[in-house]
Amino acid sequence: xxxxxxxxxxxxxxxxxxxxxxxxxxxxxxxxxxxxxxxxxxxxxxxxxxxxxxxxxxxxxxxxxxxxxxxxxxxxxxxxxxxxxxxxxxxxxxxxxxxxxxxxxxxxxxxxxxxxxxxxxxxxxxxxxxxxxxxxxxxxxxxxxxxxxxxxxxxxxxxxxxxxxxxxxxxxxxxxxxxxxxxxxxxxxxxxxxxxxxxxxxxxxxxxxxxxxxxxxxxxxxxxxxxxxxxxxxxxxxxxxxxxxxxxxxxxxxxxxxxxxxxxxxxxxxxxxxxxxxxxxx
Amino acid sequence: xxxxxxxxxxxxxxxxxxxxxxxxxxxxxxxxxxxxxxxxxxxxxxxxxxxxxxxxxxxxxxxxxxxxxxxxxxxxxxxxxxxxxxxxxxxxxxxxxxxxxxxxxxxxxxxxxxxxxxxxxxxxxxxxxxxxxxxxxxxxxxxxxxxxxxxxxxxxxxxxxxxxxxxxxxxxxxxxxxxxxxxxxxxxxxxxxxxxxxxxxxxxxxxxxxxxxxxxxxxxxxxxxxxxxxxxxxxxxxxxxxxxxxxxxxxxxxxxxxxxxxxxxxxxxxxxxxxxxxxxxxxxxx
Numbered sequence: 001x002x003x004x005x006x007x008x009x010x011x012x013x014x015x016x017x018x019x020x021x022x023x024x025x026x027x028x029x030x031x032x033x034x035x036x037x038x039x040x041x042x043x044x045x046x047x048x049x050x051x052x053x054x055x056x057x058x059x060x061x062x063x064x065x066x067x068x069x070x071x072x073x074x075x076x077x078x079x080x081x082x083x084x085x086x087x088x089x090x091x092x093x094x095x096x097x098x099x100x101x102x103x104x105x106x107x108x109x110x111x112x113x114x115x116x117x118x119x120x121x122x123x124x125x126x127x128x129x130x131x132x133x134x135x136x137x138x139x140x141x142x143x144x145x146x147x148x149x150x151x152x153x154x155x156x157x158x159x160x161x162x163x164x165x166x167x168x169x170x171x172x173x174x175x176x177x178x179x180x181x182x183x184x185x186x187x188x189x190x191x192x193x194x195x196x197x198x199x200x201x202x203x204x205x206x207x208x209x210x211x212x213x214x215x216x217x218x219x220x221x222x223x224x225x226x227x228x229x230x231x232x233x234x235x236x237x238x239x240x241x242x243x244x245x246x247x248x249x250x251x252x253x254x255x256x257x258x259x260x261x262x263x264x265x266x267x268x269x270x271x272x273x274x275x276x277x278x279x280x281x282x
Numbered sequence: 283x284x285x286x287x288x289x290x291x292x293x294x295x296x297x298x299x300x301x302x303x304x305x306x307x308x309x310x311x312x313x314x315x316x317x318x319x320x321x322x323x324x325x326x327x328x329x330x331x332x333x334x335x336x337x338x339x340x341x342x343x344x345x346x347x348x349x350x351x352x353x354x355x356x357x358x359x360x361x362x363x364x365x366x367x368x369x370x371x372x373x374x375x376x377x378x379x380x381x382x383x384x385x386x387x388x389x390x391x392x393x394x395x396x397x398x399x400x401x402x403x404x405x406x407x408x409x410x411x412x413x414x415x416x417x418x419x420x421x422x423x424x425x426x427x428x429x430x431x432x433x434x435x436x437x438x439x440x441x442x443x444x445x446x447x448x449x450x451x452x453x454x455x456x457x458x459x460x461x462x463x464x465x466x467x468x469x470x471x472x473x474x475x476x477x478x479x480x481x482x483x484x485x486x487x488x489x490x491x492x493x494x495x496x497x498x499x500x501x502x503x504x505x506x507x508x509x510x511x512x513x514x515x516x517x518x519x520x521x522x523x524x525x526x527x528x529x530x531x532x533x534x535x536x537x538x539x540x541x542x543x544x545x546x547x548x549x550x551x552x553x554x555x556x557x558x559x560x561x562x563x564x565x566x567x568x
Contacts, residue, residue, distance in 0.1 A: 097376075165413035169474070172371060173427035173481055174403030183430055188417050 033259075040256030043249050049257070053219055053235070056244045063254045065221045066235040069136070070261075072223060073215060073231060074205050076140025081147035081200070086193060088148070089155020094181055096156065104152075112149035119145045120210035128214055136222065136229035139215030143204040151200050158192030159185055195273040202265035206258065208233035232258045320388065322347040322515040323368070323485060328382035330363050330372060337363045340382070341541045343534055350507060350516045352530035352547065354523060355562070359536040361519045365487050368517065369405040370398040386485070403431065406483030410490040412470035414462035414477070421458040423473055427481035440480050448476040449506055468499025475506065479514075486510065488518040492525065504529050523563060527551050535559045 047062050054061030088108065092101055123142035128134055162185050170180040186193075208231075216228040217238060232254055239251035323345040330338035338360045345351050353361035366372040367380045370391065384391040391401055414423045422429070424441045441458070445451040450472040454465070462473060471491060478486060488507075492500040507516060507529045520526050526533050527547060534544040535556075543556045554560045561567055 163413070165409060165411060166415060168371065168374075168407075168409060169413045169415070169477075170426075170430065171374065172369060172402055172407035172409075173430065173477070174399055174401075175427070175430040176399050179430055184415065188415070190417075 036252065036256050036259055039249075039252035040254075043253035044256060048253055052221065053230075053250075056242075056246055061250070063230075063232060063235050063250070063257065065218065066230040066232045066254065067257065067261075069215070069218065069222065069230040070205055070232045070258075072225075073136050073139040073143060073211070073229060074201055076136060076225060077143035077147055077204050078197070078201060080140060080144035081151060082197065084144075085148040085151025085200070086155045086197075088152035089193075090159060090181065090186065092152060092156040093159035094185075108149035108152045111145070112153070115209075116146060116207055117209040117212075120212060120214055123210060123214045131226070133226075134214060134216035134228040135226045136215055137225045139211045139229060139231065140225070142210035142214045143207060146207060146210060147200040147204050150203070151196060154196035154199075155189075155193050158189040158196065161192065162188045191272055195269045198265050198269035198272070202262045202269070205265070206233065206262050208237050212237070232261070319347055321345060321385075322349075322387065323517075324383075324385040324388075325368075326383040326385075328364070328367060328380065328384060330360070330367055330380040331378065332363075332375065333377040337539050338367070338380075339539045343541060343544045345515055345517065345532070347515050348511060348513065349531040350511050350518065350529055351532045351534060351544075352526035353517065353519045353534045353536060354521075354526050355536035355542075356567070357521075358538075360539040361534075361536045362489055364536065364541075365407075365489055365517060365519050368485070368487055369402050369407055371402075371407065373398070403427075403481050404483055405485045405487060406478035406481065407487040407489065408471070408475050408478055408491045411494050412467055412474050414465075414470050414473050416461070416463055418462060419459045420454050420462050420465070420473065423462045424476045424480050426477060431481065433481065441476075444476040444479040445473075447479055447506075447510065448472045449502060449509070450476060466499070468495045468502060471495060471499065471503060472506065475503075475510075479510075483514070485515045485517070488516065490519050490521060493521060500525070523551075535562060537562070 045062075047060055048064075049062060049067060050064045051060060051062040052065055053063065088104060092105060095101060096105065120142050123138050123145065127138035127141050131138075166184055166188060167180055170184040171177065175184070211231050211234050215231060215234070217234050218228045218230045222229045236251050236254045236258065239247040239254065242248070321344040325341055325343050328338060328341040329336070341360075341364060343351075353364060355361050363372060368384065368391075370380075372378050372380055380392060382392060386401075386404065390396065415426055418426060421438075421441050424444055425437045427433070428435070428437055428440065442451060442455075445454065450469060453469060454460075454473075457464070462470065465473060471494075475486075475491075492503045495503065504525065507518065510516060511531075518526075518529060530547045532544060533547045533550040535542045535550060535554075535558075537558055543550065543554055543559045545555070550559060551563050554563065
């Protein structure tokens with residue numbers, strides 16, 4: 001009886017401890033959300049999404065061009081990174097057991113560990129220094145370099161999750177191996193790969209450092225890949241380091257917009273990953 | 283090499299459904315027509331390896347057209363390996379290889395110039411566990427082989443015909459667009475049979491097709507094998523000796539990578555020539 005009471009006491013203690021750990025983990029996130037929402041929400045008007053930035057002191061104005069710029073550069077990055085990243089992932093999953101596979105895997109691990117500011121410098125050297133000016137293309141290249149390794153690794157993981165019984169089923173029907181890979185295995189893994197793409201896009205959309213000296217910034221609308229382009233993250237950075245109260249307010253609101261955007265992408269990824277491979281044969 | 287490996291007994295298949303209790307079929311009842319037909323499948327000195335492991339030792343046997351041959355034997359005896367050599371799925375395992383002569387309608391399948399991909403369209407396979415494509419509908423699962431191989435024709439018609447052949451049509455005709463995963467295990471297995479039949483193979487390999495199924499679903503698969511026999515040559519691996527006795531015309535007994543004995547099913551089960559076969563079918567080991 002005594003032992004039972006003791007064990008119940010121990011149980012209650014550790015339940016409380018783990019509850020406290022959960023609280024400690026959730027609290028920073030909650031306070032971050034609260035801070036951004038409470039500071040940012042007052043400036044959240046429809047005009048904020050559609051107008052160009054205004055000079056200090058002038059009322060109104062928004063980050064419309066920066067939102068477009070972020071989408072534009074993430075789009076360029078996706079165009080560059082998806083074929084390479086997913087292609088590398090397919091290679092690693094299908095033929096990656098040899099020496100070349102482990103080299104590719106190691107390289108992508110190293111690449112994913114490279115700080116994003118270094119990626120920015122590389123893109124500066126590759127694109128900006130050669131073209132002699134900042135551009136959306138340079139920003140897109142920098143973001144693509146960030147996306148490729150994570151895309152490759154998660155594509156590999158999701159393809160490896162596809163049961164080998166499906167590959168056998170397809171091969172036994174007389175389907176060539178390459179077609180089996182592309183139309184059976186990849187298709188079955190597609191839900192997971194789409195999730196991985198959304199997460200990579202969300203991560204790229206939230207990056208500042210690679211864009212600082214590649215895409216620079218732009219006060220106007222721009223959809224020319226060869227011109228400097230605004231982005232939400234750099235805009236937030238510029239507003240936040242300025243000495244003006246007016247711009248600080250805008251930085252908060254832009255941060256809220258970015259948070260909503262990234263949150264939406266993460267939410268979509270979650271939703272999609274819920275039914276991936278559901279009920280596939282063991 | 284053992285003496286019994288060199289003697290390949292070709293015995294015409296019986297058209298009668300056999301049971302352990304069934305009387306041996308009188309020779310007059312056998313169909314001489316199929317006996318005179320050239321064999322569908324002829325295996326000579328087939329050896330198979332997994333890396334350094336010698337899994338099959340010089341197997342010789344002959345399968346007449348439109349008959350059912352069952353491969354029995356304890357786990358690890360090589361019967362599944364044998365089956366997987368016949369559509370060259372064996373060599374897909376890293377380090378695995380097979381040597382020997384494997385004639386389908388007189389044409390060697392193990393030759394270097396034979397494309398295993400086109401061979402697999404002639405020799406279909408049904409696996410131990412039902413493995414429908416989870417992202418496809420019932421209809422698309424059946425038509426998968428046609429679509430992936432770019433085979434034209436009226437797919438809806440082929441889907442209906444093969445689903446009827448596999449005795450699944452009445453159960454699924456109203457929900458062809460539903461996911462294949464909405465079917466029960468037994469239905470999924472019949473779907474996989476329909477899928478294999480849709481590409482019109484000549485030979486159908488079945489690797490323990492009922493071992494993951496309940497008795498009712500098993501009975502349906504066995505009925506199906508009887509139906510399919512009129513058009514296809516079927517090889518079935520089974521752990522269940524009663525099943526082998528029920529569905530097959532000939533039975534091959536494998537043990538430790540050797541083909542111990544092959545012959546008419548009623549002979550294997552009632553009067554085998556080899557002591558080891560008798561011990562196995564009477565349950566003394568295995």
